[in-house]
Amino acid sequence: MNNIRPGDKKLNMEKPDKNGRFGKYGGRFVPETLTSSLEEIELEFNKILKDKTFWEELTNLQNDFIGRPTPLYYAKNLSFQISQNLWIKREDLAHTGAHKINNAIGQALLAKRIGKKRIIAETGAGQHGVATATACAMLNLECIVYMGSEDIKRQAPNIYRMEMLGAKVIPVTSGSKTLKDAVNEAIRDWVTNVETTYYIIGSAVGPHPYPYIVREFQSIIGTESRKQILDKTDSLPDYVIACVGGGSNAIGIFSGFIDDETVSLIGVEASGKGLNTDKHAATLTKGSPGVLHGSMSYVLQDEYGQILEAHSISAGLDYPGVGPEHSYLKDIERAKYYAATDDVALKGFKLLSVTEGIIPALEPAHALGFLIDWCKEIPKNQNILFLLSGRGDKDMEIVSKKMESN
Amino acid sequence: MFINETITNNKKTSIIPFITCGFPKRKNFIDLLFALEKSGSTLIEIGIPNSDPLAEGLTIQYSSNIAIKNGVNTHECIKTVRQARKKGLKIPIVLMGYYNNILAYDMNKFCKEAKESGVNGLIVADLPINESKPLVNILNQYSIDFIPLLSINSSKEIIKKATKLATGFIYCVSVLGVTGERNIVFDRVKDLVEQVKKHTNVPVAVGFGISTKSDITNIIKFADAAVVGSALINKLKDTKNDKIIEVASNFISELF
Ligand SMILES: Cc1ncc(COP(=O)(O)O)c(C=O)c1O
Numbered sequence: 001m002n003n004i005r006p007g008d009k010k011l012n013m014e015k016p017d018k019n020g021r022f023g024k025y026g027g028r029f030v031p032e033t034l035t036s037s038l039e040e041i042e043l044e045f046n047k048i049l050k051d052k053t054f055w056e057e058l059t060n061l062q063n064d065f066i067g068r069p070t071p072l073y074y075a076k077n078l079s080f081q082i083s084q085n086l087w088i089k090r091e092d093l094a095h096t097g098a099h100k101i102n103n104a105i106g107q108a109l110l111a112k113r114i115g116k117k118r119i120i121a122e123t124g125a126g127q128h129g130v131a132t133a134t135a136c137a138m139l140n141l142e143c144i145v146y147m148g149s150e151d152i153k154r155q156a157p158n159i160y161r162m163e164m165l166g167a168k169v170i171p172v173t174s175g176s177k178t179l180k181d182a183v184n185e186a187i188r189d190w191v192t193n194v195e196t197t198y199y200i201i202g203s204a205v206g207p208h209p210y211p212y213i214v215r216e217f218q219s220i221i222g223t224e225s226r227k228q229i230l231d232k233t234d235s236l237p238d239y240v241i242a243c244v245g246g247g248s249n250a251i252g253i254f255s256g257f258i259d260d261e262t263v264s265l266i267g268v269e270a271s272g273k274g275l276n277t278d279k280h281a282a283t284l285t286k287g288s289p290g291v292l293h294g295s296m297s298y299v300l301q302d303e304y305g306q307i308l309e310a311h312s313i314s315a316g317l318d319y320p321g322v323g324p325e326h327s328y329l330k331d332i333e334r335a336k337y338y339a340a341t342d343d344v345a346l347k348g349f350k351l352l353s354v355t356e357g358i359i360p361a362l363e364p365a366h367a368l369g370f371l372i373d374w375c376k377e378i379p380k381n382q383n384i385l386f387l388l389s390g391r392g393d394k395d396m397e398i399v400s401k402k403m404e405s406n
Numbered sequence: 407m408f409i410n411e412t413i414t415n416n417k418k419t420s421i422i423p424f425i426t427c428g429f430p431k432r433k434n435f436i437d438l439l440f441a442l443e444k445s446g447s448t449l450i451e452i453g454i455p456n457s458d459p460l461a462e463g464l465t466i467q468y469s470s471n472i473a474i475k476n477g478v479n480t481h482e483c484i485k486t487v488r489q490a491r492k493k494g495l496k497i498p499i500v501l502m503g504y505y506n507n508i509l510a511y512d513m514n515k516f517c518k519e520a521k522e523s524g525v526n527g528l529i530v531a532d533l534p535i536n537e538s539k540p541l542v543n544i545l546n547q548y549s550i551d552f553i554p555l556l557s558i559n560s561s562k563e564i565i566k567k568a569t570k571l572a573t574g575f576i577y578c579v580s581v582l583g584v585t586g587e588r589n590i591v592f593d594r595v596k597d598l599v600e601q602v603k604k605h606t607n608v609p610v611a612v613g614f615g616i617s618t619k620s621d622i623t624n625i626i627k628f629a630d631a632a633v634v635g636s637a638l639i640n641k642l643k644d645t646k647n648d649k650i651i652e653v654a655s656n657f658i659s660e661l662f
Contacts, residue, residue, distance in 0.1 A: 027537055028534060028536065028537055029505050029532050029533060029534075029537060030460070030532055030534065031460065031461045031531060031532055031534070031555070031557070031579075032534045032535065032554075032555050032556060032557045032560060032564070032579070033557035033559060033579065033582055033583075034534075035534050035535070035536065035557075035560065035561075035564060036559050036560065036561055036564075037559075039561075174467065175457070175458070180458065184458050184460060187460050188460065188463075188583075188584050191460070191461065191582065191583055191584055192582055192583035192584065193582070194559065194582055195559070195582065290506045290509060290510060291504075291505050291506040291509060291532070292458065292506065293458075293460075294532075299506075301506065301510060303510065304479040304480050304481070304507060304510055304511065305480070305504075305506040305507040305508070305509060305510025305511065306456065306457035306474065306479075306507070307457045307458050307506075
C-alpha cells in the first residue's frame with residue numbers, strides 16, 4: 001500500500017498548531033490535574049510518529065489482527081438504482097465490526113509505551129467499547145468501559161461482547177444516560193486515577209492531542225481508500241461521504257482526500273426526529289462554538305452555555321458535540337455537513353440490506369439514507385465513495401422493533 | 407487586594423464554604439449567604455451550575471442539577487450577588503464555574519457585570535493555566551481576582567505560572583480526583599503548598615474532600631484557608647426549608 005503512484009499527491013493534512021488548535025477549535029479545557037498527563041501523551045505520541053518499530057508493530061496488527069486493508073466494494077445494484085457509481089469502503093469487515101478498532105489498537109499500543117496498564121474508555125454504540133476491550137485482551141491490559149444506561153439497553157449485544165472479552169462495563173445513569181454522560185464519567189475516572197490510567201477516547205474529540213491522535217490512527221481508512229479507488233477507477237472520487245458522531249470515521253477517510261480539491265467531502269450527522277424539533281444530534285448544523293469535553297468546537301447548547309441533550313436512534317451519533325477539526329473544516333468550507341433523520345437512517349439501513357446483502361450499522365445508515373435522496377440533485381454517474389463504518393448486528397433489535405411499529 | 411488581605415489578616419482559621427447558587431432553594435439563598443457570613447466564614451465561593459461538571463463528584467453534580475432545575479443560570483448568579491450586596495453582605499465572594507458558561511455569556515460582559523455586582527474573584531474548574539490567558543486579561547481589566555487551581559501532580563513550570571497570575575488566593579486541590587467527601591492524606595498537598603509558597607505571598611487555600619474539623623486543623627498547619635463544599639451541600643440536601651439557615655450556620659460554626 002505504500003507505493004505512491006504517478007499523479008498521487010503526498011498527503012499533507014494540517015497538524016494542530018502548538019496550542020492544539022485547528023483554527024480556533026480544539027485546545028485543552030480540562031481540570032489542571034490532567035495537564036501533566038496530556039503533556040506526557042503528546043510527547044510520547046510525537047515520538048512514536050517517527051518511530052519505525054511502532055508503525056511496524058501497528059501495521060502487522062492492522063494486517064493480521066484487524067484484517068486490513070478492508071475491501072473497497074462496487075455496489076452494483078444500488079449504483080444502478082440511483083444512477084450513480086457507488087463505492088463502499090468496508091470498515092464493517094474490520095475485526096469487531098467497525099472502524100473503531102483502528103484507533104483502539106493504536107492507542108492501546110501508545111498506552112503501553114507510556115507504561116499505563118489500566119485502560120478506561122467510553123462508548124455509545126458499544127463499538128468503541130468492544131474495540132477497546134478487544135485491544136486490551138490482546139495486549140493484556142485492564143479495561144473499564146463507561147456506557148450510558150440508555151445505550152446499554154439499546155445496544156445489548158455489545159455488552160455481552162465486552163464482558164466476554166474481560167472488560168468491566170460501568171453503567172452511567174447521570175444526565176441523558178447516553179454518550180455525553182459516559183464521557184463525563186470516563187473523564188472523572190481519569191482525573192481520579194490519572195497516574196495509573198490511560199483514557200482511550202473513541203472519537204476525534206477531547207482535549208489536545210486526542211483529536212489529532214484519533215485522526216492519525218483512523219487515517220488508514222483514507223490512505224487505503226484513495227489507493228483502492230485509483231486502482232479500480234483510475235480516478236479520484238467526486239464525493240466522499242461519511243457519518244459524523246464525534247467524527248472519527250469521517251476524519252479518517254477525509255484525511256486521504258483533503259488535498260484533492262476536486263473531491264467533495266461530505267459529513268452526515270443525525271437529525272433524530274427532525275432539525276425543527278429539539279430531538280436531534282446535528283451539532284454542526286444547529287450548534288454553535290463552545291467547550292465540551294476538553295475542546296472548543298461546535299456544541300448543542302442553550303444561551304447560557306448548558307449542553308443540551310442530543311437525540312438519535314443511533315447511539316453512536318447521539319452526541320451534542322463534534323471533533324474540533326470538523327468544526328474547522330466546516331468553517332473553512334473544505335467539508336460540507338448535512339443531517340439525516342431517524343427515518344432516513346432506517347430507510348438506508350433497509351435499502352443496503354436488501355439491495356447489496358450488507359446490513360449496515362445505524363450510524364453509517366444515516367449517511368447512506370441521506371445520499372440516496374441527495375444524489376438526485378447532482379449529475380448522474382458520479383463516483384461516490386461511501387464509508388460504511390460498521391456492521392448492523394448490534395442494531396437488529398432496535399431496527400426490527402421500529403419497523404414493526406412504523 | 408480585598409481577598410488576599412481578608413485571608414492574610416484573618417486571625418482565626420479561614421474557612422471558605424462552597425455552595426451552588428440557588429441550592430437547595432432559590433428563595434432563601436441570600437439568607438443562606440448571610441448565615442454563612444455570620445457563622446465566621448472568611449469568604450464564600452458560589453458555584454455557577456453547569457450541565458456537565460467534570461470536576462465534581464456526585465454531591466455537587468446533584469446540587470448543580472437542582473440549581474439548574476430551579477432556574478439558575480449565569481445571569482441569575484450575578485444578580486444574586488448584586489442583591490446580596492445591596493442588602494449589606496460584606497464578605498468577599500468568589501464565583502466558581504465552568505468555562506463554557508462564561509464563554510456563552512461573553513467573557514467581557516461576564517466580568518463587567520460580575521464586577522459591578524460585587525464579585526471579587528473567579529475560579530474556573532476546567533480552565534488550566536495554559537489556557538487561561540484570554541480570561542485573565544479581562545479579569546485584570548476589571549480588577550477581579552483570578553484564582554487558579556493547582557493539582558498535586560502539577561509541574562514546577564505550571565506552579566510558577568500560576569503564582570504569577572494569581573491575585574486573590576491559590577486553590578490547591580488536595581487529591582487527584584473530583585470533589586466529594588472522603589478521607590484524605592495530606593502529605594502530597596502539603597508538599598504542593600510548600601512549593602507554591604516559595605514563589606508567592608498570595609494566600610493558599612486547600613480544597614476537595616474536606617469535611618471535618620480535624621481536616622481543617624490539619625490544613626491550617628501548612629495552608630492559609632480550607633474550602634468546604636460537598637460536606638456542606640450534603641448537610642443541606644435533605645434539610646427542610648425552614649431549617650436550612652440553622653443547619654448551615656451550625657455546620658460552619660462547628661468547624662472552628
Ligand atoms: C459503526 C459506527 N460508525 C460511526 C460511529 C460514530 O463515531 P465517529 O463519528 O467517531 O466515527 C460509531 C460510534 O459508535 C459507530 O459505532
